[in-house]
Amino acid sequence: MRTKELKLVVTFHTTADAMAMEKCCKEREVPGRMIPVPRAISAGCGLAWCAPLDSEQQVRAVMDQVGLRAEAMHQCMV
Amino acid sequence: MIYLDNAATTLHKPPQVIQAVAAAMSSMGNAGRGAHGVSLSAARVVYDARCKAAELFGCPRPDHVIFTANATESLNIAINGLFGPGDHVISTDLEHNSVLRPLYRLERERGVAVSFVPADRKGNIDYDDFARLLRPETKAVVCTHASNLTGNMLDLARIGRFTKEHGLLLVADCSQTAGCVPIDMTALGVDVLCFTGHKGLMGPQGTGGLCVRPGVEIRPWKVGGSGVQSYSTAQPEEYPTRLEAGTANGHGLAGLDAALEFLLRTGVDAVHAKEKALMRRFYEGVRAVEGVTVYGDFDAADRAAIVTLNVWDCDSGEISDILAEEYAIATRPGAHCAPRMHQALGTVEQGAVRFSFSWYNTEQEADAAVEAIRTLAAETGPES
Known part of the structure; x- marks a missing residue:
């Protein structure tokens, strides 16, 4: 049995935005990694930023700092 | 990994492909733009790649091999350059968005009608559906050679016989088969074969092309520098120049040339x-x-x-x-x-x-x- 955890999953309008998110979070040592967009969120494919739930404030701060706009922020089991 | x-x-390319790109980046000028040594050496490599692609795909003339950035660009050139208001096109459920979206756009914006041969739960089609969907204004069948999802192949020879019998064009998306499956476009009855260089051909990304049967007229969507007929206000009509405005990806094509050589030798x-x-x-x-x-x-x-x-x-x-x-x-x-x-x-x-x-x-x-x-x-x- 594989265990899943409730995670913060941020989706973006473009792959370029998703890559910008990864770069900015890495530079600021904000935890997380890229995953395929979970099908529960969208069947349309693409990349999402998956991070611990308690990093939401950091994630939002990074996005504010660099002017990145999320498509949506979700909490889901990953 | x-x-x-x-x-x-x-991901893995023949080593000579990588060497060819690296060598080209320190030795190649702009193909077809000037007659000095490095320009000519670039033009020779690009022409050599045309000859090899023609040989690999059974295209009757190397000058009817047009190089593009990828199969999507090739399909856009073919689909937008062949069809117009009032035309009807038959395609299939097996298609990639590189076929579907250009067709949908023509449907929305230019009054082209499109019908799709349905696929069953196994991903197969009923070939009799092509005849069922045929209309007096049908101009072509645009279809993939193999589904990028299931790997199921379409019988291009059978579709080619149908299109010939009814005076239609056959545009084939060979993204998943070029370099992986033997293809002779002339024997199959394919009028326009679209391919990409970076998948089965094992060449660099940013290379692709279309092979056009002599006699098929595709309107160019992109016009501009051609290196010839520079005082003409219109794009030259001759292939491949008609569809190749602007500087080619010469460095990439040097890699594609090496990849084609590898495939021709390997079989x-x-x-x-x-x-x-x-x-x-x-x-x-x-x-x-x-x-x-x-x-x-x-x-x-x-x-x-x-x-x-x-x-x-x-x-x-x-x-x-x-x-x-x-x-x-x-x-x-x-x-x-x-x-x-x-x-x-x-x-x-x-x-x-x-x-x-x-x-x-x-x-x-x-x-x-x-x-x-x-x-x-x-x-x-x-x-x-």
């Missing part, structure tokens, strides 16, 4: 046999695993080296992510830009995990992927 995402792009038959054996080995290993659903028709006479599956009702993205993170196996989940094919298979919600094989994969890699799927199926099943 075990790379099984060759239907997206081949596409040999490539196809090896890839199919790997695909079959993987398929036989996973098809009976409890909880695994494999899509497509594996009883057909021929197919591309693709096996697409799901594990129980797991999100395909999650399975692909586990394969990448825990087993270092690269696959492709999701929709694969093939929405109609997923609708036909009933996999829109779940997507599917695609394993695609290349000349450089090994039996050990196929076996490792089987083992990973067996383990994942056991771990994620209802009993676990």
